[in-house]
Every structure is written in structure tokens, then in C-alpha cells.
Amino acid sequence: xxxxxxxVLTRAGIxxxxxxxxxxxxxxxxxxxxxxxxxxxxxxxxxxxxxxTVPQALQTGTGFFLGMLIxxxxxGRLADRFGRRRVLLFTVALDAVFGLLSALxxxxxxxxIFRFMTGLAVGGTLPVDYAMMAEFLPPxxxxxxxxxxxxxxxxxxxxxxxxxxxxxxxGIADPWRYIFAFTAIxxxxxxxxxxxxxxxPLYLLKxxxxxxxxxxxxxxxxxxxxxxxxxxxxxxxxAAPRGGSIFAGPLARRTFVMLALWFLVxxxxxxxxxxxxxxxxxxxxxxxxxxxxxxxxALAQIPxxxxxxxxxxxxxxxxxxxxxxxxxxLGCLLFTVANSAIMVGGALLLMSFAxxxxxxxLYAYTPELYPxxxxxxxxxxxxxMARLGGLLAPSALAGIAAQSFGTAVALFAxxxxxxxxxxxxxxxxxxxxxxx
Numbered sequence: 001x002x003x004x005x006x007x008v009l010t011r012a013g014i015x016x017x018x019x020x021x022x023x024x025x026x027x028x029x030x031x032x033x034x035x036x037x038x039x040x041x042x043x044x045x046x047x048x049x050x051x052x053t054v055p056q057a058l059q060t061g062t063g064f065f066l067g068m069l070i071x072x073x074x075x076g077r078l079a080d081r082f083g084r085r086r087v088l089l090f091t092v093a094l095d096a097v098f099g100l101l102s103a104l105x106x107x108x109x110x111x112x113i114f115r116f117m118t119g120l121a122v123g124g125t126l127p128v129d130y131a132m133m134a135e136f137l138p139p140x141x142x143x144x145x146x147x148x149x150x151x152x153x154x155x156x157x158x159x160x161x162x163x164x165x166x167x168x169x170x171g172i173a174d175p176w177r178y179i180f181a182f183t184a185i186x187x188x189x190x191x192x193x194x195x196x197x198x199x200x201p202l203y204l205l206k207x208x209x210x211x212x213x214x215x216x217x218x219x220x221x222x223x224x225x226x227x228x229x230x231x232x233x234x235x236x237x238x239a240a241p242r243g244g245s246i247f248a249g250p251l252a253r254r255t256f257v258m259l260a261l262w263f264l265v266x267x268x269x270x271x272x273x274x275x276x277x278x279x280x281x282x283x284x285x286x287x288x289x290x291x292x293x294x295x296x297x298a299l300a301q302i303p304x305x306x307x308x309x310x311x312x313x314x315x316x317x318x319x320x321x322x323x324x325x326x327x328x329x330l331g332c333l334l335f336t337v338a339n340s341a342i343m344v345g346g347a348l349l350l351m352s353f354a355x356x357x358x359x360x361x362l363y364a365y366t367p368e369l370y371p372x373x374x375x376x377x378x379x380x381x382x383x384x385m386a387r388l389g390g391l392l393a394p395s396a397l398a399g400i401a402a403q404s405f406g407t408a409v410a411l412f413a414x415x416x417x418x419x420x421x422x423x424x425x426x427x428x429x430x431x432x433x434x435x436x
Contacts, residue, residue: 001230001232001233001234002233002234002235002236003229003233003234003235003236004235004236005135005201005202005205005213005217005235006138006139008217008220008221008229008235009136009137009138009139009217009220010138010139010140011221011226012138012217012220012221012224012226013138013224013226014137014138014141014145014224015223015224015225015226016223016224016225017136017219017220017223017224018136018137018145018224020196020223021133021136021197022133022145022148022149023193024190024193024194024196024197025129025132025133025149025152025197026149026151026152026155027152027186027189027190027193028092028095028125028129028186028187028190028194029126029129029149029150029152029153029156030152030153030155030156030159030186031095031099031156031183031184031185031186031187031190032095032122032125032126032153032156032187033152033153033154033155033156033157033160034156034157034159034160034163034182034183034186035064035095035099035118035119035122035183035187036064036068036122036390037156037157037160037161037273038160038176038179038180038183039058039060039061039064039065039270039274040061040273040274040276041160041161041163041164041179042057042060042164042175042176042179042180043057043058043060043061043274044057045167045174045175045176045179046060046108046111046176049174049176050107050108052108057108058274059112060108060111060112060115061115061274061390061393062391063112063113063115063116063119064115064116064118064119064122065119065270065387065388065390065391065393066116066119066387066391067115067116067117067118067119067120067121067122067123068119068120068122068123068126068383068386068387068390068391069123069384069387069388069390069391070120070123070384071091071119071120071121071122071123071124071125071387072123072124072126072127072380072381072382072383072384072386072387073380073381073383073384074120074124074380075087075091075123075124075125075127075128075380076124076127076128076131076376076377076378076379076380076381076383076384077376077377077380078124079128079131079132079376079380080203080373080374080375080376080377083199083200083203083207084128084131084132084135084199084200084203084376085132085197085198085199085200087124087128088125088128088129088132088194088197089191089194089195090124091121091122091124091125091128092121092125092187092190092191092194093121093191094117094118094120094121094124095118095121095122095125095184095187096184096187096188096190096191098114098115098117098118098121099118099121099180099183099184099187100180100181100184100188101114102114102115102118102180102184103177103178103180103181103184104177119387123383123384123387124380126383127376127379127380127382127383128376128379128380129149130146130149130363130366130367130379131200131367131375131376131379132197132200133145133146133149134146134367134368134375135200135201135202135203135372135375136200136201136220139432139433140313140432141313142364142368143309143312143313143317143364143365143368143430143431144309144310144312144313144364146312146360146363146364146367147305147308147309147312147360147361147363147364148305148309149363150305150308150356150359150360150363150364151302151305151306151309151360153301153305153356153359154298154299154301154302154304154305154356156186157298157301158295158298158299159182160179160182160183161294161295161297161298162295163178163179163182163183164179164294165294165295167179198216198219199212199216200216201213201216201217201220201235202372203372204216205235205236205372206372206373210234210235210236213235214229214234214235217229217235244374245374246370246374246377246378246381250427251369251370251374251378253425253427254369254426254427254428255369255378255381257422257423257425257426257427258362258365258366258369258382258426259381259382259385260385260419260422261321261325261362261419261422261423262362262366262382262383262385262386262389263385263386263388263389264389264415264416264418264419264422265325265328265355265358265359265362265386265389265416265419266385266386266387266388266389266390266393267389267390267392267393267412267415268328268332268355268389268412268415268416269355269358269359269389270389270390270393271393271408271409271411271412272332272351272355272409272412274393276294276297276348293345293348296349297348297349297352298352300349300350300352300353301352301353301356303353304324304352304353304354304355304356304357304360305356305357305360307357308320308324308356308357308358308360308361308364309360311323311324311357311361312360312361312364312365312431313431316429316431317361317364317365317368317429317430317431318365318423318424318426318429320357320361321358321361321362321365321423322420322423322424324354324355324357324358324360324361325358325416325417325419325420325423326416326417326420327350327353327354327357328351328354328355328357328358328416329413329414329416329417329420330350330354330413331347331348331350331351331353331354331355332347332351332409332410332412332413332416333410333413334346334347334350335347335348335351335406335409336406336407336409336410336413358416362382365426365430366378366379366382367379368430368433369428369430
């Protein structure tokens with residue numbers, strides 16, 4: 001009897017296997033968040049160490065996001081061709097090594113190179129993680145669990161904010177070195193844990209390795225306390241066209257819309273969180289200041305993820321994404337018209353809550369829009385667009401943000417509202433849809 005991978009995953013349900021998988025992927029996901037957001041938390045300290053301006057110090061961020069842009073596209077394609085597992089092991093090792101070396105950089109330009117290499121690794125890890133996690137989840141629970149995985153980003157955000165707060169409170173010289181060393185620790189631990197993760201059964205099926213796929217599926221079944229496949233049962237894939245491109249045929253429209261959304265959300269998110277730490281540290285907004293308040297802002301992300309996790313299953317991927325995009329635009333708009341510290345603080349909390357809900361919905365939605373043989377490529381390409389937004393945030397927007405941060409946030413409000421309108425043109429809803 002031939003069974004699809006999704007039917008076996010439905011039989012296995014959600015259990016200890018997926019929980020362990022979530023823990024492994026989530027740890028590295030938190031590590032990646034710490035690496036990404038360290039850009040904003042370390043810029044001022046790097047500027048002091050190497051006698052630079054903050055915009056000059058943010059070139060470490062430019063190098064990091066350039067590495068992420070290249071890594072997302074490169075490793076996404078490699079994962080579709082050579083397998084998810086080996087690509088993830090390589091990228092996490094690269095993340096750990098160059099993340100740690102960043103703390104020891106003897107000069108600014110060596111630091112920029114180390115951050116580029118760290119970004120290359122992080123850019124490759126993020127999209128492949130999601131593609132692989134999606135391929136171990138039953139359809140009816142996939143969206144919620146993918147948003148939960150994205151929720152580890154908030155854990156990493158809180159951790160790096162606490163590390164920056166701790167370093168600032170103790171007046172440590174060159175605190176950026178301690179922050180970079182701290183951000184490398186989860187990747188080092190995660191590398192060892194990644195050896196437990198098997199190859200994706202869908203990838204094995206797509207490459208004709210059905211016996212290995214059955215072995216992995218039996219591991220999932222027995223790990224969740226279910227009976228393994230019976231002797232007469234075998235795995236098969238639903239009929240689906242092979243080859244093709246994410247930019248051709250029925251995939252073209254959704255690809256172009258999703259790439260636009262990833263770019264606009266990324267530019268706005270990194271635009272806010274690259275420049276906000278310095279603004280708060282400078283005390284520009286009254287009592288809403290310092291790294292302590294940034295910890296509160298980071299904590300506001302957690303209920304955003306929780307609501308997104310509920311929404312993608314209860315309301316659907318598309319309506320949840322559209323709602324969070326519009327709510328993010330509203331948060332940015334409120335910031336631009338705020339006339340008191342309380343309004344500024346409320347707007348920042350709303351922005352943090354809603355923007356991370358956007359990311360949760362995007363990461364749940366995007367991998368389901370592509371067939372298995374193009375899934376990591378689609379996620380990698382989307383990741384590249386996100387990194388392009390991150391690349392432009394500390395560089396192209398530097399003049400606007402330095403002149404008037406309020407004007408920059410008003411621009412983000414317009415871009416997020418545009419993204420909300422564009423999301424209406426996504427041509428399919430994938431709630432409870434089987435992967436092919």
C-alpha cells in the first residue's frame with residue numbers, strides 16, 4: 001500500500017520527535033536572531049573602539065547583511081540539490097566559527113570580513129531550517145508550529161538585549177566583543193545537536209531514496225509512540241511536475257508578490273531595529289530610553305508570535321499576514337505623530353508586536369507555496385530579498401535616519417501599508433494543505 005509522506009506524518013501526529021526538532025532548530029534560530037540584531041546593539045561601541053562614526057561602524061551590518069543575501073540564495077539552492085541536513089550542518093558550523101572570531105577581531109576591516117562570513121552562514125541557515133521543519137509536520141498543525149519556531153527569534157532578541165544591557169550597566173570596555181562572543185554560544189551548542197536531525201523524508205523521496213525515507217518516517221512514528229510502517233506499506237509522493245522555476249508558470253505570481261513582501265517587511269523591520277537601540281541609548285524619547293526598555297520592546301514580540309500562531313490556523317495564512325502588515329503600518333504611523341514619551345513607548349511596543357507577527361505569518365506561509373523540489377530555493381530567494389532589505393536599512397537609509405528618525409519611520413509606515421495591499425494579490429491560501 002502506497003502512502004504519502006503527509007498521510008504518515010498525520011498518523012504520527014505531533015509528539016516528542018517534533019518537540020525535540022523544535023528545540024534543536026529553535027536554539028539555532030535564537031542564535032541567528034542574536035547575530036542579526038547585534039548589528040544595532042554593537043554599532044556605538046564599535047565606533048568608540050575604532051574611532052569611527054556610528055554610520056561608519058554600521059558597515060559591519062552592511063557586510064553582515066550582504067553575506068546573508070548571498071547565503072540565503074546560495075544555500076537554499078544547494079539544499080534542494082544536495083540535501084537539507086548536510087547544508088544545515090555546514091552553515092551552523094560556519095556561524096559558530098566566524099561568530100566567535102568576530103569577538104577577537106584585531107581591526108575594523110577584519111571585523112567586517114568576519115561579520116560578512118557570519119552573515120553568509122546565518123543567511124543559509126534561516127530558509128533551510130524552515131523548509132526542513134515544514135517537511136516534518138502534519139498539514140493540520142504545520143502553520144502553528146512554524147510560527148512557534150519563528151517565535152524563538154523573540155527569545156534571541158531578548159537575550160541579546162539583556163547582554164547589551166548587562167555590558168552597558170557594568171561599563172565594560174569594548175562591550176561588543178562580549179556581545180559577539182555571547183551570540184556565538186548557542187550556535188556552538190546547536191552544531192552538536194544538529195547531528196541528531198535526520199534528512200528530510202520528502203527530500204529523500206524526491207531524490208529516489210524511498211528506503212531511507214521510510215527509515216526516517218519510522219523514526220518519527222516510533223519517536224511519537226506510534227507503530228512503524230507495516231511490511232506492505234511504502235512511501236510515495238503525490239503526482240507533481242518536476243523541474244520548472246519559481247519564476248515561471250503558476251508559481252510566478254506568488255513568487256513576485258512574496259518577494260516584494262519579504263523585502264518591504266525586512267527594510268522596515270531592520271530599519272527600525274538597527275537605528276532604535278542607539279536612539280534609545282541616547283535618551284531621545286524621555287523616560288523611554290536605554291537597553292532596559294529595549295528588553296521590554298523585545299518581550300512584546302512574544303504575544304505577536306502567539307497571535308500569529310493562532311491566526312494562521314484559525315483565520316488562514318493570508319488574512320493573518322494582511323492584518324499584521326496593516327497593524328505594523330499603524331504602529332509606525334503612531335510613532336510619527338507621538339507627542340509624549342508614553343505614546344512613543346506604546347507605538348514602539350505595537351511596532352514590535354505587529355512586525356514579529358508579520359514575520360511569523362510570512363515564515364509559515366512561504367514554504368507551503370512551493371513543491372518540495374523548489375521549496376528551499378523559494379525560501380532561499382525570499383530570504384535573499386529579506387537580506388537585501390536588511391542590507392539597505394543601515395546604509396541607504398542612513399541619511400534619512402540621521403536627519404530625522406521620524407521621517408524614516410513614516411517611510412516604513414507607507415511601505416508596510418503597501419505590503420498589506422500587495423498581500424491581497426497572493427493567489428492561494430495554504431491552510432491545511434498537503435505538501436507535494
